Structures are given as structure tokens and as C-alpha cells.
Amino acid sequence: MPELPEVEVVRAGLAPAVTGARVIAAEVRDPRALKRHLPLGGDGAPSADGEGGHGVTLSDAAGRARAADFERRILGIRFAAPVRRGKFLWLPVAERVAPGANGAAAAERAAAAPGLALLAHLGMSGQLLLRAPEAADDRHVRIRLWIEHAEHGELRVDFADQRLFGSLALDALTAEGVPGQARHIARDPLDPRFDDAVFLQRLRARPSGVKRLLLDQTLVSGVGNIYADEALWRARLHPETSGRVLSARKAAELLGALRDVFAQALAEGGTSFDAQYVNVNGQAGYFSRSIEVYGRGGKPCSRCGGLIKRVAFMNRSSHFCPVCQRKR
DNA sequence: AGAGTGGCCTGTAGGC
DNA sequence: TGCCTACAGGCCACTC
Structure with a gap:
């Protein structure tokens, strides 16, 4: 994707x-x-x-x-x-x-x-x-x-x-x-002119679940279902955690996780689950091997061994570890 | 303004 | 074998 x-x-x-x-x-x-x-x-x-x-x-x-x-x-x-x-x-x-x-x-x-x-x-x-x-x-x-x-x-x-x-x-x-x-699309986290402070402030002002917020392209762009789930896992955040309850430190950690997962995926040529994503030469990327939660419902979390949960969310799915990504 | 939902699309997988 | 349904999900238009 x-x-x-x-x-x-x-x-x-x-x-x-x-x-x-x-x-x-x-x-x-x-x-x-x-x-x-x-x-x-x-x-x-x-x-x-x-x-x-x-x-x-x-x-x-x-x-x-x-x-x-x-x-x-x-x-x-x-x-x-x-x-x-x-x-x-x-x-x-x-x-x-x-x-x-x-x-x-x-x-x-x-x-x-x-x-x-x-x-x-x-x-x-x-x-x-x-x-x-x-x-x-x-x-x-x-x-x-x-x-x-x-x-x-x-x-x-x-x-x-x-x-x-x-x-x-x-x-x-x-x-x-x-x-x-x-024009309505926010800058993305890899853009040198992305304003961390403004993003973190807006993120922490909204009561919606943090996954919904990550997918809001007017808040931060470039995040889709896969990388939202992966960044939340890395930051140990439950997808339904309200933006309002995020500490400044936790919000910054999430932004850092997002940048990390983007950077790693970029280095690995992107995520290809099927023939639907390829580069300009028609070749698949191999970040799918590094995926921790997305599409891994029922399988063990590599961090704590808990079973990854898959739940319906916004006409798609959310994947998270219910043990190390607790809702607060 | 923000939250929430429906529609766009087609190929694939699984059930019967 | 073939028909049917569910599913994949980014974005925008729409309502509340």
C-alpha cells in the first residue's frame, strides 16, 4: 500500500x-x-x-x-x-x-x-x-x-x-x-520544515483516538493504516488512546517512532504485501518482513509474547498488542 | 471545527 | 467448477 x-x-x-x-x-x-x-x-x-x-x-x-x-x-x-x-x-x-x-x-x-x-x-x-x-x-x-x-x-x-x-x-x-x-495536506514528518511543536500541540488538544489523529492528513501527512499501527506499537500506545491524555513526552515519543518507522521502511524499499506496491521498475520492497503488528492478528508480539489483536476501525483494521499497548 | 459515515473501485480468498 | 460474499483502505463529500 x-x-x-x-x-x-x-x-x-x-x-x-x-x-x-x-x-x-x-x-x-x-x-x-x-x-x-x-x-x-x-x-x-x-x-x-x-x-x-x-x-x-x-x-x-x-x-x-x-x-x-x-x-x-x-x-x-x-x-x-x-x-x-x-x-x-x-x-x-x-x-x-x-x-x-x-x-x-x-x-x-x-x-x-x-x-x-x-x-x-x-x-x-x-x-x-x-x-x-x-x-x-x-x-x-x-x-x-x-x-x-x-x-x-x-x-x-x-x-x-x-x-x-x-x-x-x-x-x-x-x-x-x-x-x-x-494545499490542505499537512507537511510530513520527514519534511525539514515540519513543525514538531505545532503538531504535538494539536495532537494533544484533540480528544479523538490517537490512531484516528495519525491518519488525519491535515494534522500530519503520509501516514496510512500500516505505519500508524507500526508507530503506535513502537511507542507502546493503544490506538484508541485520546490525544488529550498524551503527555508531552509520550507525544514526542510517538512522533519519534513515526519517523523511525518511516526511515526504516524507506531504507528497505517500502512495504509490498502483494503486487499492488512496486517501485518504478516494478520491483517490490521488503519492509513487510519488518512489520511487527499490521496483519499479524493472533500471532505473538515480538516484544512481550502477548497475542496481537485485530479490531475493526474506520472501515479498516487496527492491529495492536493488548499487553504492551494498554489503553490509559 | 471536529466527529463519524458512506461511496468509490477490482482482484482475491474462502465458503458452499 | 462456479457463484457469492467479505475484505483490502486513502480520500473526499456529506451530515450532525
Whole structure:
């Protein structure tokens, strides 16, 4: 499942191939993979087509219109280095060379137009794969870009997504350089500008269970179900412990545990339980071997021997050791 | 504002 | 063998 470490592995893998590369062709095979993409209206401003988004099925006509808009506007774009915040990943547009135009004279400098980015969210099962132009199809490829890089030549960037919770989109950058759709996302704990004091204060002000708080992307980003369970185990905290009862010391310990588990997962290439998370070359990570609680219901805790408990929580599952993660 | 819930999606596993 | 159901869960829209 792509959480922060998995998305970071993808970002780092993409960087050398896409930075400075230009889009020479694009093919949207399934417009449902564009649910975050808002087509431009006649005035050049993003306009809702009244469909898509979340909880609404895209009609065929609206889907075709979105696909056409995306394919048209991405053509000729040259990417700057990829950026990540939490689980969102984006490729800022350095410039756009209008198709068919002759030479650099036709280049629209990004400074002249509002900043734009190709935004990606992998959702549950999204993958960004780098492939040779003639490589065979991977399963569930929804959107395909052909890019040209000064060093690496022609490459394919394939967005594959089995469950379609993920999406690509062209999105305008705010003044802070963050895509509009990701502006509400908090910085993540690996961001040098993450404000520990503010996070800890907000965490300790909320009465909700601490697991719910970790999954709140406006409080801290990049944490999903796996790493929330793992960080709570490391900090010896029951997932339903209220934020309000956390001591300053315990809250700081939790943040430290979160950073530790992220760093270790990153070093091990991320977590792959099945074929749904892979790096840009289609390879699995091996952090799943280091998992202590997630998916280990009924098995012994490596720390105290207690039996790991699995409980329903927010339409998913929580895993914890009832012996060394006591509710207070 | 925060809490809580439903819907989006498809492949896989397990029961019968 | 094949049909059915449950499950995986990040995010957003929605209600209260």
C-alpha cells in the first residue's frame, strides 16, 4: 500500500528519468484514472463538468472530454524535478513547448503562465512505472505518457491502477508551489520544515483516538493504516488512546517512532504485501518482513509474547498488542 | 471545527 | 467448477 515511504521510493525512482524530460505523446485509456483532473473551461479556468470527483460515476461523454483535455494540455510539457508531500506526488511544469511550433521561440515559460503540475495520487493500488517505449503492457495501465529525455532518450511513464482509487491530474500550483488539490495536506514528518511543536500541540488538544489523529492528513501527512499501527506499537500506545491524555513526552515519543518507522521502511524499499506496491521498475520492497503488528492478528508480539489483536476501525483494521499497548 | 459515515473501485480468498 | 460474499483502505463529500 503506498504510504509515505512507498511514494518517496517512487518519487526518487522517477526523478532522474522525468526531470527535464518533455511529453511527446499521451494516451488516456481509462478516464476514471483522471478523477482529480478538472478540464479547463472556455475562460481557461478549471471548471467542474458536474461529474466525476468522488462518489459520482463519470459518464462516457464527460470521461471522453476529460481525457481529451488532459491529452491536449500535457503535450509538450517539460517537467521539473518531482516533489512529494505526504502521499501526494507532483511533477511541476518547467515550460511548455507548443506542439508543432518551431523551436524555443514558442516555449511558454512557466513564469509567464500560472504554475502548473502533473499531480499524482496512488490511492490504494496506483503505480507509476518507467518502461522502454517498446516494452510489453503491464496490467491495469490506465494512462500512458511517452517522454523524451536528453540523456535517456525516449521512455514510457505508465500509470497503472487496479482499484482506481488513485488519479493523475493537471493542477495549478498555489503561491507556495503546492498543487491546489494538495494545499490542505499537512507537511510530513520527514519534511525539514515540519513543525514538531505545532503538531504535538494539536495532537494533544484533540480528544479523538490517537490512531484516528495519525491518519488525519491535515494534522500530519503520509501516514496510512500500516505505519500508524507500526508507530503506535513502537511507542507502546493503544490506538484508541485520546490525544488529550498524551503527555508531552509520550507525544514526542510517538512522533519519534513515526519517523523511525518511516526511515526504516524507506531504507528497505517500502512495504509490498502483494503486487499492488512496486517501485518504478516494478520491483517490490521488503519492509513487510519488518512489520511487527499490521496483519499479524493472533500471532505473538515480538516484544512481550502477548497475542496481537485485530479490531475493526474506520472501515479498516487496527492491529495492536493488548499487553504492551494498554489503553490509559 | 471536529466527529463519524458512506461511496468509490477490482482482484482475491474462502465458503458452499 | 462456479457463484457469492467479505475484505483490502486513502480520500473526499456529506451530515450532525
